[in-house]
Amino acid sequence: MLTLEEIVEKHAGMVRRIATVYERDPDRIDDLVQEVWLAMWQALPRLDNPATLKPYIARITQNICVTHVRRALVRKTELLSDSVPDEAVPVDEATDRARQLIRLTEAVRNLPESLKAVAGLYLEDIAIKDIATILGISESNASVRLHRAKTFIRMRFGDAS
Amino acid sequence: MNEPSQMDPFARLWQSTPKPDTRQLMLDVQRLHETHRRHNRVLIFVLCGIALLLAFCVAAERSLTLGVVSALWVAYVIGAIWYQRVRCRSDALGLDTISLLKRMISRAKRGLFQARCLSIGTPAAALTATIVTKVSGLTLTSDGHPVHQLAEIQTIASLIMLAAMIVAGLVLARARRRQLLELTEKLRSLEDKL
Numbered sequence: 001m002l003t004l005e006e007i008v009e010k011h012a013g014m015v016r017r018i019a020t021v022y023e024r025d026p027d028r029i030d031d032l033v034q035e036v037w038l039a040m041w042q043a044l045p046r047l048d049n050p051a052t053l054k055p056y057i058a059r060i061t062q063n064i065c066v067t068h069v070r071r072a073l074v075r076k077t078e079l080l081s082d083s084v085p086d087e088a089v090p091v092d093e094a095t096d097r098a099r100q101l102i103r104l105t106e107a108v109r110n111l112p113e114s115l116k117a118v119a120g121l122y123l124e125d126i127a128i129k130d131i132a133t134i135l136g137i138s139e140s141n142a143s144v145r146l147h148r149a150k151t152f153i154r155m156r157f158g159d160a161s
Numbered sequence: 162m163n164e165p166s167q168m169d170p171f172a173r174l175w176q177s178t179p180k181p182d183t184r185q186l187m188l189d190v191q192r193l194h195e196t197h198r199r200h201n202r203v204l205i206f207v208l209c210g211i212a213l214l215l216a217f218c219v220a221a222e223r224s225l226t227l228g229v230v231s232a233l234w235v236a237y238v239i240g241a242i243w244y245q246r247v248r249c250r251s252d253a254l255g256l257d258t259i260s261l262l263k264r265m266i267s268r269a270k271r272g273l274f275q276a277r278c279l280s281i282g283t284p285a286a287a288l289t290a291t292i293v294t295k296v297s298g299l300t301l302t303s304d305g306h307p308v309h310q311l312a313e314i315q316t317i318a319s320l321i322m323l324a325a326m327i328v329a330g331l332v333l334a335r336a337r338r339r340q341l342l343e344l345t346e347k348l349r350s351l352e353d354k355l
Contacts, residue, residue: 004187005183005187008183008186008187008190009183012180012181012183012186013176013178013180013181016178016181017175017176017178030189033181033186034186034189034190034193037186037187037190038190038193038194038197039254041190041194043254043255046255056255059254059255059257059258060254060255062258063254063256063258063261064254066258066261066262066347066351067261067262067265067344097174097177100174101174101175101177101178104171104174104175108175112350113346113347113350113351114350114351114353117258117351122169122172123169123171123172123175123176124172124175124176125172125176133257134257134258135257135258135259135351136256136257136258136259136260136351137259137351137352150171153171157171
């Protein structure tokens, strides 16, 4: 069984990327990531099958991100504020890849809520079956959403390759 | 259509973000975890302390009227600790997103109801109590004695408390209404039939 440190080391990137889909402000992304790992710390002993760790972390991250509306409302701040640049994607590294990454992040962020969740999880290599289970929708529904999300991203982004 | 995402250039690009600093993250999470545990312990300590104090007052017969209050308070403390344990054990975040949103919506509705009880129910109950007292002639000055200064202070304090409860209820109701709207909107967009 992996320790929490090892799990954090392995999956911290995924958690942060999913949080980046829902939040633009780096401080609030940090808050979300901390909240996810705190929840994971408490939930880890309840995980029956270690093989399902990645989808489990993705599920908890997804749920915390989708429901972080409460805290944002309490703070009376606007969700997905456009004013602060994202530190996760450094703008000063003006490499072609970094710029593409920024465009992709923007494209995913701008997806409608129903497609955003599917796209964010798919980009993290979560299987369609697991995405459907995480969101509580049918597999065919998840597939259709994914197809639409891809079309939307391609329209906004162009061809990644 | 749905090729494995490892083959997808978007997925490869998406996962090419630099690794975050996990050492600092672990320190922050440990600090948060400790803060939560300490907060819970202090809360339980305070609740149990008040319960013990009330029980002692009743046992020592310092106050005869506190019996019911003490019983209610002890029941409340036991209920709060039990609820906290049950809630911690039930893995709400492990639910699927739609079920979690439904659960949050029902909780927000409950919160809205409680807020309305505070903002509308409290003044209504106070008004009813005042009318009943007037009608039944149970006023403080009914025996002809002037109102005691302590009673005046108590009345003012009660009015301030009442106003505070109404304001708190209104603020809470506003927040819950907005939360309810946001969550319902999210649920609708996720449940959207395609």
